[in-house]
Amino acid sequence: MAKQSRRRHNPIERKVRSKRKRKASSTRWLSRHLRDRYVIDARASGYRSRAAFKLEELDGRFQFLKPGSLVVDLGAAPGGWSQLAVKRVGKGNVIAVDCNPIEPINGVICLVLEVGSEEASNRIAAVAGRKADIVLSDMAPAATGHRATDHLRLVALCETALALTRHILIPGGTFVTKVYQGGAEEELLRELRHAFLSVRHYKPPASRRESAETYTIALGYRGNAIP
Numbered sequence: 001m002a003k004q005s006r007r008r009h010n011p012i013e014r015k016v017r018s019k020r021k022r023k024a025s026s027t028r029w030l031s032r033h034l035r036d037r038y039v040i041d042a043r044a045s046g047y048r049s050r051a052a053f054k055l056e057e058l059d060g061r062f063q064f065l066k067p068g069s070l071v072v073d074l075g076a077a078p079g080g081w082s083q084l085a086v087k088r089v090g091k092g093n094v095i096a097v098d099c100n101p102i103e104p105i106n107g108v109i110c111l112v113l114e115v116g117s118e119e120a121s122n123r124i125a126a127v128a129g130r131k132a133d134i135v136l137s138d139m140a141p142a143a144t145g146h147r148a149t150d151h152l153r154l155v156a157l158c159e160t161a162l163a164l165t166r167h168i169l170i171p172g173g174t175f176v177t178k179v180y181q182g183g184a185e186e187e188l189l190r191e192l193r194h195a196f197l198s199v200r201h202y203k204p205p206a207s208r209r210e211s212a213e214t215y216t217i218a219l220g221y222r223g224n225a226i227p
């Protein structure tokens with residue numbers, strides 16, 4: 001009883017429940033989201049998404065974002081990763097790409113392109129004017145909620161990101177990609193081990209524990225002479 005009345009007076013849950021037609025699962029998600037320390041910190045730091053902290057933690061561990069490096073950020077919207085990246089590499093050195101529009105970010109070149117299309121590959125190369133030092137991919141397909149399907153679709157997207165990376169990454173460069181664990185990523189990892197000197201895996205603390213998402217960091221691109 002006491003527990004019930006306490007819950008009724010929780011301001012976050014009251015706010016979340018106020019939308020009458022929201023499903024119970026959405027209410028729970030939104031309530032958790034509003035309490036999430038990374039969401040609160042993102043808002044306080046001016047980041048557009050809590051995802052910025054995932055990149056911060058990845059870079060804290062592997063230190064690939066260096067001043068002057070050219071970064072291509074695939075699946076960049078709404079822009080948290082690019083906001084963090086531009087702070088570390090400097091203005092004019094980040095190209096943010098998404099199939100959805102990205103609100104302008106100071107010092108970042110934003111392109112609306114479907115990664116996987118020929119146009120994307122050509123435009124990115126033309127806009128960059130030189131090979132990138134780092135390709136980041138936080139791309140994710142729209143979730144179906146069916147774990148196996150989402151896993152297969154993300155692995156396919158990673159393959160697409162890797163194909164593009166082979167065209168635009170400098171030898172010695174770094175490729176970071178999101179993957180969902182689920183079994184089908186073995187072929188992708190085999191390709192990465194072939195194309196890069198070192199392939200590491202890391203689930204940053206900002207990535208929700210219940211999410212199958214993790215990140216693969218491929219270091220030391222061998223160059224596109226490798227088939």
Ligand SMILES: C[S@@+](CC[C@H](N)C(=O)[O-])C[C@H]1O[C@@H](n2cnc3c(N)ncnc32)[C@H](O)[C@@H]1O
Nearest residue numbers: 049051075077078079080081099115138139140
């Ligand atoms: C999880 S969000 C990225 C969040 C972003 N890293 C941030 O910090 O704000 C995934 C993004 O991938 C994009 N995306 C998915 N498939 C894509 C594709 N084929 N080409 C370009 N963008 C894609 C989606 O539009 C979405 O904005």
